[in-house]
Amino acid sequence: MQVYKAFFKVIQKNRAQILIYLVVFMALALILSGAYNPPQDTDFTKVKVNIAFINDDGDSQLVAGLKTYLGENANLVAIPDETQKLQDALFFRQVEYILRVPAGFTEDMLNGKEVQLEKTTVPDSTSNIYMDLLINKYLNTVKTYTTYLPGLSQDDLSQNLEKDLAEQSKVTMISNGTHSIYAEKSGYYFNYLSYSLFAILILGVCSVMLVFNDTDLKRRNLCSPIRSANMNMQMVLGNLSFAILTWLVLISASFIMYGSFMFTATGLLLLLNSFVFTLAVLSISYLIGNLVKSRGAMSAIANVFALGTSFISGVFVPQELLGANVLTIASFTPTYWYVKANNEITAAVSFNTGNLSSIFTSMVLVLAFGVAVLGVTLVLIKQRRVES
Structure with a gap:
């Protein structure tokens, strides 16, 4: 060798x-x-968005139900209805979404008419999309009842909305194992x-x-x-x-x-x-x-x-x-x-x-x-x- x-x-x-x-x-x-x-835990956690809710339609069960529903999924921040203060709150991120309910909203919704809520948001933000989804869910549910049950009173409508919107899907994360x-x-x-x-x-x-x-x-x-x-x-x-x-x-x-x-x-x-x-x-x-x-x-x-x-x-x-x-x-x-x-x-x-x-x-x-x-x-x- x-x-x-x-x-x-x-x-x-x-x-x-x-x-x-x-x-x-x-x-x-x-x-x-x-x-x-x-790596940090990447499991989903629900985060509430700070929003301002301004009502120009007066007191109604339909508007109160919308406010209650949004309050369950977001943080309602009280801000005076003044343009300068609302703009400052949005600029300094005290709120990320400002929703204004226009006059005649309740009447138009009960009569099955198209309604348009006014919003001011942080541009291109995920909170904008998230709040739009919540509001559209509420409005679409109302529209379903007014279309197929036109004579339904506001009391019955509010109760049905509260019951339906409280339903949530159960999500189970399945994994074959964990990383060492x-x-x-x-x-x-x-x-x-x-x-x-x-x-x-x-x-x-x-x-x-x-x-x-x-x-x-x-x-x-x-x-x-x-x-x-x-x-x-x-x-x-x-x-x-x-x-x-x-x-x-x-x-x-x-x-x-x-x-x-x-x-x-x-x-x-x-x-x-x-x-x-x-x-x-x-x-x-x-x-x-x-x-x-x-x-x-x-x-x-x-x-x-x-x-x-x-x-x-x-x-x-x-x-x-x-x-x-x-x-x-x-x-x-x-x-x-x-x-x-x-x-x-x-x-x-x-x-x-x-x-x-x-x-x-x-x-x-x-x-x-x-x-x-x-x-x-x-x-x-x-x-x-x-x-x-």
Whole structure:
């Protein structure tokens, strides 16, 4: 296993560069994990709007019923019927909706005529729409009674309105499960893992390939008693060992920070996705290692690939905030599909055929990237061998 040992001796000599990316990743993971705030409860809660109710129609049971109904669903604020004071109240948000009942409202409603209430509201506000819905509900209910029971007295009409409008639908929220507090945290962790993994594998593999692809050393190796097939097998074993060792080191912190969560379905899928991504990155690193000619180029390419793919694929900026053109370009990189799978894994409350098929499709695409790049690399190596 001379080649295998030599592989890790070269890695050992380049440990300083590799450790930089490892330390940066661990620091980012700890900082982001500490700074993360869990999402607030997004359950629906009813909020009452401040409104002003002005009656120009005089006292009637119909107007009193409208005022009572609105008072149950909004806060009635007493404001003098003066233009300046009403405008000031609206401007300073003492009220968000001013409703004026015009003269003749009760008579027109009882006779089945069209009526138009006057309103002054905060432009483009949700409270405006909400109050319109409440008022229309009341008026439409009145219109239904006056249309089909035209001789109904105001007393009977008010009683029926109060009974009908008091009816409410019961809403039950059904959920298949709840998110763990570590779900989104671990998603950020494994997304950032792609940056360090890319940089470390490129630097490690390229540093070894630069040594073994040296012309003089290659000629000396060909003269050695070790067969070429055995030498290549040890080189492949060295690359796989280095990639798996790097993966184990990078994921080790997740077990410390998230504990037993990593043994849940979500945690295991994140680990599987990161391992598949490791194989794809190893394949890309092997191709780059057979193309670079100098250490300066090696460092530059490592930074370009690690940072570039991270920025456009959703590692540093969430994918939902990136433009369509950027995501189209990013879809030609394995990092995009890796991050996409991570996001789907952490967003799922439970796993079923639908979301699992999408997750595994992304993993297969990542693996396909690795196989395709490996094929190109083998063709390149064979072509060089023939030319030599």
